[in-house]
Amino acid sequence: MLSGWPPPVLDPAGPFAGPVTVVAWVLFVMGAVVLAVVLVALGVALFGPRKWKRRVGGERLVWMGGLAFPVVVLTALLIYGLSVTARVSDAPRDGExxxxxxxxxxxxxxxxxxxxxxxxxxxxxxxxxxxxxxxxxxxxxxxxxxxxxxxxxxxxxxxxxxxxxxxxxxxxxxxxxxxxxxxxxxxxxxxxxxxxxxxAEADFAAWQAKQAAPAAPSALPGAGVFSASGCGACHTIRGTEANGLAGPDLTHVGSRQTLGAGILPNNQGTMAGWIADSQGIKPGNRMPSYPVLTGRELRDLAGYLDSLK
Amino acid sequence: MTSETGFDVRKYDRFPTQEPRPDGELEQLEAAWCGPRRPGEWITAINNNIIGVYYVGAAMLFFVLAGVLALLMRTQLALPMTGFLPQETYNQIFTMHGTVMMFLFAVPAVEALGVLLLPQMLGARDLPFPRLGAYAFWAYLIGGLAFFCSLFFGLAPDGGWFMYPPLTGMTYSPGINADFWLLGIGFIEISAIAGAIEIIVGVLKTRAPGMTLDKLPVFAWAMLIFACMIIIAFPSVILATLLLELERALGWPFFDPLKGGDPMLWQHLFWFFGHPEVYIIFLPAAGAMSTIIPAMARTKLVGHSLVVMAMLATGFISFGVWAHHMFTTGMPQISINYFSAASMAVSVPAGVQVFAWIATIAAGKMRFSTPGLFAVGGLIIFVMGGLTGVMVAMVPFDWQAHDSYFIVAHLHYVLIGGMVFPLFAAIYYWLPMSSMRPLSERMGKWIFWLMFAGHNIAFLPMHLTGLMGMPRRVYTYLPGRGWDLPNFISTIGAFLFGLAVLLWVVDMVRNFRPFGPREAGNIHDGPGLEWLPSGYYSVRSVPLVKSLYPLWEQKGLAKQVEDGRWFLPGAAGGERQTLVTSPLNAEPQYVLRLPRPSPWHVFGAVFTAGFFLILTIQAYAAAVISGVLAVYCIMRWCWFLDTPHSRQTTDIGAGIRVPNYVSGPSSHGWWAMVIVLIVGGMVCLLAGFSYVFLWSRRPDLWQAPPEMTSMLLHLGVLALAGLAAMAAPRILRRAATRPETVATGLLVISAAAVAAGVGLELKAWWSVGLKPDVTSQGASVFALLGWSAAFAAIGALMGLYILLRRAFGRVSAERPSTVDLIGLFLTYAAGQAAAVLLLVRVFPGAGS
Amino acid sequence: MKRWLTMTGGLLIWAAHFLGLYLLASAADVWSSPEAASGRWIGLGFSLLCLALVALLASRMLRRPGSDETVGWERRVAVTGALVAAIGIIWQTAPLAF
Known part of the structure; x- marks a missing residue:
């Protein structure tokens, strides 16, 4: 399959996206029909036989095409749109x-x-x-x-x-x-x-339980690099001394899908790369690059963070 | 039809006159309106034929510059994760692209078209305030170029053309980049409002006799509505930029939620301007379409009254759609739905116009010369943009489409189809009128097809890119999401568009070459007065208009006009003059003496630009010097207004004599002052809205006002100011002894009293401990009072000015205009200050 | 001025109606709930009032004497403007039902 197809907006995965996709298709069909009407009218006006042109070339067309037609289409769309809006937006309720x-x-x-x-x-x-x-x-x-x-x-x-x-x-x-x-x-x-x-519901409960637990004490050399490099000033790892609040909580960073906020896959290699050159990967972000770390330190640190599942 | 002014319309039957014109009349006219003879006079020129061309040229220069920025962006986005442009540069470039296109190209371009075309279309010799128009142009050109150059120093704004705080506040944008944006916009605010005054007064008061509203060219109608919309919409952005600069420079918390401000206030103010802005750009272009299509199809516009109604309706309804840029901000659902409904309603008038154009094409026989092609191509593109507009007016769909590339596609379809293509049609249609040479048809067709194809190749795929989830304003994107291919195609399209513009530049250079024959004439067989034979003086004589298509239906008109058989065939006393007519029926009222070129408005523009520029780079002493010089130049320019006339009346042909001087509500100066005051009033009204809005967010921050007796005292002082200002013009006309001195004295007293009233009120709030940089109440109260204080300061300058005029004997009971207008201004300033004072004292009650 | 007001009367009423509904919703947002039923009934009543005004204006324009070209043209602009305004007002009222 072609990557990016079907487009996410037209490929809903839940009840708050589904009705909007239907709206989108209704709108595309509406748009295509109206565009066709305009193009046909324009085609007749430009190239049509004289008899047809005479039928199009009067104020009646302005009344029918410019007023009556849009009013009918738009009234229907407005009511449809208002009902979908009401359906997919609702104030939060207790217990959710x-x-x-x-x-x-x-x-x-x-x-x-x-x-x-x-x-x-x-x-x-x-x-x-x-x-x-x-x-x-x-x-x-x-x-x-x-x-x-x-x-x-x-x-x-x-x-x-x-x-x-x-x-x-x-x-x-x-x-x-x-x-x-x-x-x-x-x-x-x-x-x-x-x-x-x-x-799935059961997996979610398991994930939640795991996520709530602090990080297990680690004997990996990377844990030492982490504290020695001052990472804990910005990051928290529950269960350790690291309690910084400026950056993301890293207690279970190894279990995340991505690094750098959704831009890199999460593995030891990308982790090391991110720490060494976060400013090159994502210029201007708040995490400084750490080119001072040696290759070995980087590997250790990445290994430690990756172990925080 | 009953007469509007008491003018006997039977006098029209005396025209065209038959007797021979006196010798030397044409020569005198030509001498009065002679063009620049020395190089310097090309700069001091004020004639709309010259300024109009400069203006269009400058706007197109910014179009090309912003287009180059677009190509840089498309190069960066051609492939994922490219490093062609660094992130900071890209963010500056997309901000500049939007800002320059919207503020330095689109609005000035249509305004320029108005300056260039309106006098010719209306049968006027020039716009009513030629020096104001020239001043606006120079301020715009200097300011715009300086603003653009900030890009070369890495100092260009990078907060997006919409400049949402808090991103653009001091915390997150500490550099002067954001200040440059506020500066650049300041210039366009000045020039847009000056232009709007010109256009409103020009269209309403300087039409050819007989040009009733149903015979007013559609383009002039469009420009009139355009200018009125500027008067209502621009105050909102004026206020927004003032508030943001106050927050940035002085820390007044309008948008900072920690101190009671709200970022949403900016969004309301910005879009209350920003959406009407789109229609402000579109309407004149639509007016041009409604003019060009009938001319190219050689038939009358079908549904003329419907088209004018549609433009009026667009003007109104476009003010009810601003929050459709804010559907995702969590506004109450019912409010959002109102804006959704209005956004649909605004497409009805657009549909009316589109079908009127189609019906017109069907009724006639379209010529496929370049203007015709651009008109038809623009129509198709605009319809597609309008349809996606209806889509995003649907709230649920907008939640998905908002801030994605779908919107980028939508807005470019609307603006390119609704404004750029009509503008090119207009350039190809009307340029022969200005340069006396037609543009190349062969190149024109190439340009059209390249542009049409390039546009669709660039922007059609963006609908899909948006649905694929690509947000706007991103300097790059990750591979593997399917965004690569559509982006690459878009880049190819953008370069085709760029090639078309390059060809057009070549054609323009060829056209304006200073050698070769120049005699195009009415090559399109256009029906409007602008196709009459003309010179710098516009038409030789101003015809009586009996039709919407005078050149088609009034046979022999061109010859009669050229022979001076109609109104105002000469330049009596060697003066530059134009005929002022009544606003509805266009009955002759008086002859307006127009100014001659002078350097003062140019210096004024230079120093105004200098003031703002130097202020931005924080060299305060130099800025103050520049500001003082600007005020001095403007006063010098005003000094020669309202000077004695050598004659009381002028013969405008066939023995009809009208006065040379009129004061009071039928004079052009009065109208201009009223429009300025409406702008001031709108700013004040919106500032009042901001005050209430901020209160509604954080009523707990509101402290009690100063004790009430002081309020009564201050209101009393302001009432005194208002009464003195109102009395001055009456005294000047009626007093038996020394009316000039008494009237001057009253104005000076009034100016002092306004300043005293506002100053005392400021002091009262300060002394109860309200500080502008601590809470939103302080910020908004001091902003409202500050606005009143600004009017008081201008009032004080006017007081100084009238004192000087009195000292030099330039105040006269025979010429009360100066006193009238200063009186009007001070009356307003006092009333505004009183209204502000009541609002901040009485709402929301004695603290809460 | 009167001729301008009659020509744009329908659209002016549309503007007043829009502003009224917006202010009503904003006031409800501050002082009670924007979803409150009372606000909706007031809004509906206001809409009907505005529609009646537009209808009155249009019917008066249609019955006004004068067959002059200019007067007839201004009448057409006024009446069609009132029609568009009425459509706008009806659409603007629709959200009250949701």
């Missing part, structure tokens, strides 16, 4: 699973909320959800305006400093759904990706 995603320059801070709205598990750059259940995402921003968009699961909603927005997502099948920041947020906005990972 909630995840808070905070946009930061240029990554996503993720926190799972309990019933009282308190943050429980911290994560970054990916949201794990159970399939078949709507999940409410609380959208906030720590700095500038961002916008969270996972096309196969639904439309986008902005993250605006000083405000809290909501959106719902739901995936009907397990899988990884890619998304990206849609609101220009300066610098490497182009490289601010995101994934949603949908698990």
């Amino acid at each position: 699973m909630r995840v808070r995603v905070t946009g930061e320059m240029w990554w996503w801070r993720v926190a799972y909320l309990d019933d009282q709205g308190r943050e429980t598990v911290q994560d970054a750059n990916e949201v794990h959800i159970p399939v078949g259940r709507p999940v409410v995402i609380e959208l906030e921003s720590a700095d500038v305006i961002h916008s969270l968009w996972v096309p196969r699961l639904g439309g986008k909603t902005d993250m605006i400093p000083g405000r809290r927005n909501f959106m719902r997502i739901q995936a009907d099948a397990p899988g990884v759904y890619a998304g990206q920041c849609a609101e220009y947020c300066g610098g490497p906005h182009a490289l601010m990706g995101f994934v949603v990972v949908a698990h």
Whole structure:
């Protein structure tokens, strides 16, 4: 299959994207029909036989084509659009699973909320959800305006400093759904990706339990490199001394799908590359490059982080 | 039809006159309107035939420059993860592309077309304020070039053309890049509003006699609505840029949520301007289409009244669609739905116009010369953009499409089909009128087909790229998502488009070469007055208009006009004059003496530009010097206004005499001042909206106002100011002894009282501890009062000016215009200050 | 001025209607819930009032004497403008039902 086909917007994976895809197809058909009508009228006007031209060349065409026709089409579309809008947007209800995603320059801070709205598990750059259940995402921003968009699961909603927005997502099948920041947020906005990972209900519970646990004590040499290089000033690894808050929580970084906010696959090699040259990969991002680390240190560090499953 | 002004329309029957014209009349006319003779006079020139060409040329220069930026971007995006442009450079380039295209190309281009064409179309000798038009042009050119050059120093803005805070606030954009954006926009605000004043007064007051509203050319209708929309929409961006600069420079928190500001306020203000802006650009181009298509099809426009209605409706409804740029911001659903409904409604008038064009083509026989091709091609592209516009007006679809490449495709279809193609049609159609030479048909066809193909190859795939999930404003993208191929195709299309523009530049250079024969004449057999034989003085005599298509239906008109058989066939007293007529029925009212070229408006523009530029690079002392010089130059320019006339009346032909001087509400100066005050009032109204909006976000931050007795005192002072300002013109006309001195004194008292009222109010708030940089209440209260203070300061300059005029004996009861206009301004300034004062004192009550 | 107002009357009413509904929704957003039923009934009543005004204006224009070319043209602009305004007002009212 051609990569990128079908386009994610036309390939919905949940009930908040599905109706919108239907809307999209209705609109494309409408557009094609109207364009055909205009082109036929224009063709007749330009090249048609005199008799046809006379029928088209009067104020009646303006009334019929310019007023009556659009009014009928648009009235139908308006009512249809309003009903779909009402259907796919609904205020959050009690008892729904909630995840808070905070946009930061240029990554996503993720926190799972309990019933009282308190943050429980911290994560970054990916949201794990159970399939078949709507999940409410609380959208906030720590700095500038961002916008969270996972096309196969639904439309986008902005993250605006000083405000809290909501959106719902739901995936009907397990899988990884890619998304990206849609609101220009300066610098490497182009490289601010995101994934949603949908698990079957049982797998999700297992993931949650694992994620809630702190990191196991590690004897790997990379753990020493981590603390010696000052990584803990910006990053937290629960269960260790590292408790920095500026960057993503790394307690289970080895289990993530991606690195650098949705831009690199996650393995030891990319991890080492990211640490050594994060500014070359994603210019302007807040993580400094560490060219001072030796090859061996890098390998150790990457191995340690990769072990944090 | 009843007379509007008491003018006896039977006098029209005296024309065309039959008696021979006096000797030397034409020579006197030519001498009065002579073109530049020395090189310097090409700069001080103010004639619309010259400034109009400069203006179009400058706008097209910015089109080419911003187009080059587009090609750089398309090169970077041709393949995934290329390193052709660094990220910071790309972000500056896409910001500049949007800003330059919207502000330095699109608006000025259509305004330029108006400056160039309107006087000819309306049968006027020039626009009513030629020096203002020239000033606006020079400020725009100097400011625009300086703004563009910021790119070469890496100082160009990089926050997107929409400049959303907080990204563009001091925290996240500490450099002066964002200030350059605010600066660049400042110039276009000045020139757009100056142009709008010219156009409104020009269209309403300087039409040929008999040109009633139903005979007003559609293009002039479009320009009138365009200018009115500028008056309503631009205040919003003026306010937004002021607030952002206040936040950046002084830390006043309008958009900073930590202190009660709200980034959404910017979005409301920006898009309340930004969406009408699209129609501001589109309407004149649509007006050009409605002019060119009938001419190329050699038939009348079908559904003329419907087309004019559609343009009016567009003007109105476009102000109800701003929040459709904000569907994803979490606004209440019902509000979003209102904007969705209005966004659909605005497509109805567009449909009316499209089908009127098609019906017109069917009614006649289209000629496929270059203007015709561009018109038809533009129509098709515009319809496609309109259809995707309806799609994104549907809220659920917009949630997906918003900020994706689908929108990039949509907006380029609308703007290129709705504005660029009509503009090229207009250039190919009207250029022979200006350069006296037609452009090459053979090259024109190549240019059209390259541009049409290039446009579709570039932008059609972007719909798909957007549906594939590619967001806008990205400097690169990752491979493996299927975005590579459509992006590569788009890049090829963009270069084809670029090639078309390059060919066009070649054709233009060929056309404006300073040698070779120049006699095109009415090559398209156009029906409008602009195709009459003309010189720098426009037409030899101003004809009586009896039809919407005078050159088709009034036989022999060109010859009669050239022989001076109609109105105002000469230049009495060697003055530059144009005929002022009434706004509805175009009945002759008076003769307006137009100014001659002078350097003061050019210096004024240079120093105005200098002031803003130097301010941006934070050399404050030099900026102040430049600002003072700008004020001095503008005062020098005004000094020669309102000077004595050698005659009381002028014979405009067939023994009809009209006055040379009129004051009060039927004078052109009065209209211009009223329009300026509407702009000021709109800014103030929107600032009031911002105040209420910020309160609604954080009512807990609002502190109690100063005690109420001080409010009554300050209102009393402002009432005194208003009364004195209103009394001055009356005293000047009626007082028995020394009316000039008394009127001047009253104006000076009024200016002082406005300043005192505003100053006392500022002091009252300061002394109860409200600080502008601490809370949103402080910021918005001081912004509102600051706006009033700015008017008070201008009022003080006017007070100084009238004092100087009195000292030099230039205030006269026979010529009350200066006193009238200053009185009007001060009355308004006092009223505005009083309204602001009431709002901040009374709403939302004594603190909460 | 009167001729301008009658020519653009329908569209002016559309503008007043739009502004009214927007302010109503914003006020409801601040002081109660934008979804509240009372706001919707007020909105509906306001819409009907505006529609009646547009209809009144159009019918008066149609009955106004004068067969002059210019007067007839201005009448056509006014009446068709009122028609578009009425369509706009009806569409603007539709969101109240959702």
